[in-house]
Amino acid sequence: MPPASPSPILRRRRLGIELRRLREAAGLTGDQVIERVGWASASKLSRLENGRSRPDPQDVRDLLDLYRADGALREELLAITGEAGDMRGWLRNYPVMTQQQRSFAELEAGCVEISEYNPVLVPGLLQTPGYARIRIASAREVDEAAGEPEVAEDIETEVGARLARQSLLTRAPDAPRYTAVLEEAALGGRAGPPDVLREQLMQLCELAMLPNVVLHVLPGDTPVGDWYLPPTAFSLYRFADPQDPETVAIEGGFLNVMSTEVKALNRYKVVFEWLCTAALSASDTLSWLIQATGRLPDAAAPSTVAYGPATAPTQRRRHHGRLTER
Numbered sequence: 001m002p003p004a005s006p007s008p009i010l011r012r013r014r015l016g017i018e019l020r021r022l023r024e025a026a027g028l029t030g031d032q033v034i035e036r037v038g039w040a041s042a043s044k045l046s047r048l049e050n051g052r053s054r055p056d057p058q059d060v061r062d063l064l065d066l067y068r069a070d071g072a073l074r075e076e077l078l079a080i081t082g083e084a085g086d087m088r089g090w091l092r093n094y095p096v097m098t099q100q101q102r103s104f105a106e107l108e109a110g111c112v113e114i115s116e117y118n119p120v121l122v123p124g125l126l127q128t129p130g131y132a133r134i135r136i137a138s139a140r141e142v143d144e145a146a147g148e149p150e151v152a153e154d155i156e157t158e159v160g161a162r163l164a165r166q167s168l169l170t171r172a173p174d175a176p177r178y179t180a181v182l183e184e185a186a187l188g189g190r191a192g193p194p195d196v197l198r199e200q201l202m203q204l205c206e207l208a209m210l211p212n213v214v215l216h217v218l219p220g221d222t223p224v225g226d227w228y229l230p231p232t233a234f235s236l237y238r239f240a241d242p243q244d245p246e247t248v249a250i251e252g253g254f255l256n257v258m259s260t261e262v263k264a265l266n267r268y269k270v271v272f273e274w275l276c277t278a279a280l281s282a283s284d285t286l287s288w289l290i291q292a293t294g295r296l297p298d299a300a301a302p303s304t305v306a307y308g309p310a311t312a313p314t315q316r317r318r319h320h321g322r323l324t325e326r
Contacts, residue, residue, distance in 0.1 A: 007106035011084035013051035022067040101161040118233040201293040216279035225274040
């Protein structure tokens, strides 16, 4: 089961924020710090303060000595330093994890609240294996058509990594509060064949009944705010430690951006509130999902789409919490 503790990447960001705060409180510039601790590289401090490198415990001790950090804060930051460096140990908690899925898992670990909106897809934390398999395979076809195929894990490995992330929604007793706004179009016939969509809708019905999960469907003809149109998919992350920076992940198709900038976060929070207000209530959403499932034609056999036999939906393993681009 994925860890409830924050990921090493989040710990590095937190450590960097604290080290920068201590340096500024000490009235020191970056050049002055580099000179006093005797580091050869001027970029070393910048990488530490921006959370872009694995922190060396002795380097952090040298900085804490220079900044004269008190005992309690010193102990806390050294503990964070240890967590920030243990990427291998953190990944051992996942049955399988690919590079593509790791960035999302790093944000999700340690969250107490996740809020997501996607105009065209079911978010990865809610996808069934069949739905995920089609998304991954079709995205790879774009790379191949563009003449830029990437060296990546096979599709089943990528699906498995997505499943590994999903178990945090049923993690007891500290599962995060999860809220998603799903566009009606994301659940339509363009997303996959009827048997895949049926399985996906049935899983959304089950997820909607979890105490920590709230789903909202946004009908296609419903205005948001004063006719506002959200341009991209995005996710908001809030963590158990209030000192860990809230983060927004913005999806732009083939490019994702992550930010902890307060102005950006506040704008996306406002948009998410508007989306929730415009969308169906949680109870109406469950009714909508049940009705949409009933409208799909029965499938006598698993679908055989162009991606081959591996694309057929697999047996769901809901009993073990493995709910089955993000």
